[in-house]
Amino acid sequence: MTVLALAGCSTPTAEKTDETPSPSTLVDAGLAEQVRAIVAAQMGTRHLRSVIVRVTKAGEPVLTEAFGESMPGVPATTDMNFRNGAVAISYMATALLQLVDEKKVSLTDKLSSWLPDVPNSDKVTLEQLVQMTSGYEDYVPDEQFQKEFYADPFRAWTPDELQAFGTSKPLIYTPGTNWNYAHTNYILLGLALEKIAGMPLDGLLQQKILTPLGLTGTRNSPTPQIPEPVLHAYTGERKAALGVPAAARFMEDSSFWNPSWTLARGAVQTTTITDMTTSADAIGSGSLLTAQSHTAQIATTLRGKTTKVPGCANCTEMGVGFSYGLGVVLSGNWVLQNPMFAGYSAVEASLPSQKLAIAVAVTYTEAAFDGPGDVPNQALELFKIIGAAVAPTDAPPLSW
Numbered sequence: 001m002t003v004l005a006l007a008g009c010s011t012p013t014a015e016k017t018d019e020t021p022s023p024s025t026l027v028d029a030g031l032a033e034q035v036r037a038i039v040a041a042q043m044g045t046r047h048l049r050s051v052i053v054r055v056t057k058a059g060e061p062v063l064t065e066a067f068g069e070s071m072p073g074v075p076a077t078t079d080m081n082f083r084n085g086a087v088a089i090s091y092m093a094t095a096l097l098q099l100v101d102e103k104k105v106s107l108t109d110k111l112s113s114w115l116p117d118v119p120n121s122d123k124v125t126l127e128q129l130v131q132m133t134s135g136y137e138d139y140v141p142d143e144q145f146q147k148e149f150y151a152d153p154f155r156a157w158t159p160d161e162l163q164a165f166g167t168s169k170p171l172i173y174t175p176g177t178n179w180n181y182a183h184t185n186y187i188l189l190g191l192a193l194e195k196i197a198g199m200p201l202d203g204l205l206q207q208k209i210l211t212p213l214g215l216t217g218t219r220n221s222p223t224p225q226i227p228e229p230v231l232h233a234y235t236g237e238r239k240a241a242l243g244v245p246a247a248a249r250f251m252e253d254s255s256f257w258n259p260s261w262t263l264a265r266g267a268v269q270t271t272t273i274t275d276m277t278t279s280a281d282a283i284g285s286g287s288l289l290t291a292q293s294h295t296a297q298i299a300t301t302l303r304g305k306t307t308k309v310p311g312c313a314n315c316t317e318m319g320v321g322f323s324y325g326l327g328v329v330l331s332g333n334w335v336l337q338n339p340m341f342a343g344y345s346a347v348e349a350s351l352p353s354q355k356l357a358i359a360v361a362v363t364y365t366e367a368a369f370d371g372p373g374d375v376p377n378q379a380l381e382l383f384k385i386i387g388a389a390v391a392p393t394d395a396p397p398l399s400w
Helices: 029-045 087-101 126-131 143-151 159-167 183-197 201-213 273-285 291-297 378-390
Strands: 014-016 048-057 060-071 269-271 329-331 334-337 344-351 356-364
Touching: 029 048, 029 060, 029 378, 048 273, 048 378, 087 126, 087 183, 087 201, 087 269, 087 273, 087 291, 087 334, 126 183, 159 183, 183 201, 201 273, 269 273, 273 334, 273 344, 273 356, 344 378, 356 378
Parallel strands: none
Antiparallel strands: 014 060, 048 060, 048 356, 329 334, 334 344, 344 356
């Protein structure tokens, strides 16, 4: 995900959740210790202010722990709430596939059936939106959008304002012939889902996803508010926009920047680490879908069939390390989502064949923002190391 956009700790300390299993129920005490050691070793190297991590096996917790600080002097805890970003993309895709299973809509239906006024909607199918093969441009890298966002990160954006940045330009390629990560797709999908289901998107996701999975810690976030306790995020990404020299140190608390730009109205959410592993398990196993729809969601058909396009930063050649299904990232045999924005960085992932789920959420220290102010998704890199430890015979690919 393009960063519009995460902040130090001395010796990291871990906070264990009350649900940490007793020795009689712990799946693998040795593995839990190994994961703790990995996190402790990586925090300083990767400039991590906090790490919240949860690993489950067959639904049973291996460990659920928090390391470092949320704010200076305030330890991170396992019950803290944070923004889940693209995790909600997998919810939206799953809700669409449920409507397909119910015969209320088809993936081959054109977007124009619900949004006829959107440019090129008569050429784009729902499947192409959810798979990000529509050819619409991503509005996030748009120069004017970035200028306006960084000038006022507390601004509330409307879906029409957002989609206009992407749909007002020519399609990058003929729909269905290539792939590019574009938030525009899911802004449009959200508007279409509301018309298809006849209800607001947050209500649809509550009915189809959150309630069935018992995700009591995940909720729509129509304002910048985050439920207490809050995992605070910090970023230096506005450094250039504010005219701060690249060599200067700069960081600001971005926890309550308005997240309305990030995804469809009704799918901008906050969550907890426990809900993330529950979600990863459900999406990876297809427990909410028919076998046919689940197979379609995690299909790796784009591998080897996409190319880079001049001028398109988010057009990617798909391979074993990274490919895209229907609202999910596929890396090796892992099914995941990896949100990163406004100082929050996370991964939720599952390995269905071994019934493993991993969730990692991190924030950053000031040292992470040396130079231009951007950082890679270090939660993703931490997940790869943890994944190799918990599944040494089927580790996540190191290269994307």
